[in-house]
Amino acid sequence: MGIENLPRTIEMTESADGRRTARIVDQRALPRDLSYSDVKTHREMIDAVKTLALRGAPAIGIGGAAALALYAENESGADDAAALLSELETVAQSVSTARPTAVNLSWGVARALEVARVAAAGTAAASAVADALVSDVRAMIEEDEAANRAIGAFGAELLGAGTRILTHCNAGSLATAFYGTALGVVYAAHRQGKIDMVYADETRPVGQGARLTAWELGRAGVPCTLICDNMAASVMAAGKVDAVVVGADRICANGDTANKIGTYGLAVLARHHGIPFYVAAPTSTIDASLAAGSQIPIEERAATEVSACIPQGVEVFNPAFDVTPANLITAIITERGVFDPESV
């Protein structure tokens, strides 16, 4: 067992019929089945992101860029580079708004659009633009894994022997191209023999912790105890947690951080119990255009995610994320190093 047992979350390949394909792990089927979906159009990618087949901030950033590459290779009938670029400007709008909170999605789409613009400036052939888009998605995948391994290394330095971590949702290999951010810290520290236990919050309502984090850690051979979200306080009070490490979907200029709903509560609990609270994220998750967390758009999802049996006439509130203020975050771990939240 080890991280080599983990699947690659997204890869650009070709299907048997020769069409360009983004092969993704269909995370909706885990932990029951490890199955893959072959995404061939930008609308299929939008659907994969909206339905959480592909999820996790860095992973959907790569998916967003792949959507433009798939459009260019499989859908466009443009006669030349200029016409294709014009079509991609429209496609980019629909892809980048598939989910509002993780800045990585719009970051990945914007990067792809710039790759297309640069390619189109140097060629009249639409096929050359498509090739450039596919190549850059592959580069993005490699860069993301490298960033995660750097985050892991920096994060592991913060932890001592016998560390017990609590984490929330899935900021693991499945949320990225490979290796993960918060779980990247866990994997690096585990390799150094520092991890005694990882408490994984189930993470209501969609269960990314139970379905994905516990599955990943099991395959990687990392000790994991699954808990309900409402057990985190008691586990901390019992002195069983040495550090909380979570991912992020958007980090503002002042260090306020959006992450899976329930993260803010963990930060308050950690502060009450004197436990360090770390956010692990690549710099592509930083949105310096937003001054503070109050400006972060918070996705609200379907009521049916909360419960299958909702009494007639009962309202349901299902925000998928919340914002942790910078003053509750001990440090933000990026591929460039560890930073105070206010100076990230």
Ligand SMILES: CSC[C@H]1O[C@H](OP(=O)(O)O)[C@H](O)[C@@H]1O
């Ligand atoms: C490193 S992934 C960041 C972030 O994305 C997850 O949200 P979702 O499962 O809805 O895509 C969760 O907030 C992770 O911490």
